[in-house]
Amino acid sequence: MNLYNKVVKYVDDTFGGKKSHFERAVYWYGKFIPNITEAHKIAAYAHDIERGINGEKDRDYLNREFYIAHSEKGAKIIGEFLEKNGADIETINKVKHLISKHEVGGDTEQNALMDADSISYFETNAEYFVKNRIKEDGYEKIKGKFDWMFNRISSDEHKKFARENYEKWSKELEKYK
């Protein structure tokens, strides 16, 4: 099994086989990164590994520090996994670099992963937040999450790919106000 497939299996096992958010993140990242490498694909598929390992309780969606901690812990977790699985140091460092800023952005490639994550979020996760997560978290928190996920997208060009779903799920969310 190649390294990427090992990561896919690790992420799938960790998340109980919920693949769509990660597959769509890889898809969009491939659109934004010319000559996408294995390291880029690994970063896109495994970007939320922290959430899979540590669970989804008490997600502080309105706090920037929460997102930074989630990203940095995820970089560490995947770095250790890659090391155990014999990845070379360049790949390990690249993946860690990309995941460590996937929520807040940084350089062009970190921004592109953040954008791919947001676009994928509105395709694959937003519905669940409107219909299920709202029961625990309430309207304000979900609204905050939606606005954060859309507004952080680093260019108007990339926002185009998320806008329709952002508007659709934001409208749906108003029913729960």
Ligand SMILES: [Fe+2]
């Ligand atoms: Fe994340």
Ligand SMILES: [Fe+2]
């Ligand atoms: Fe994500």
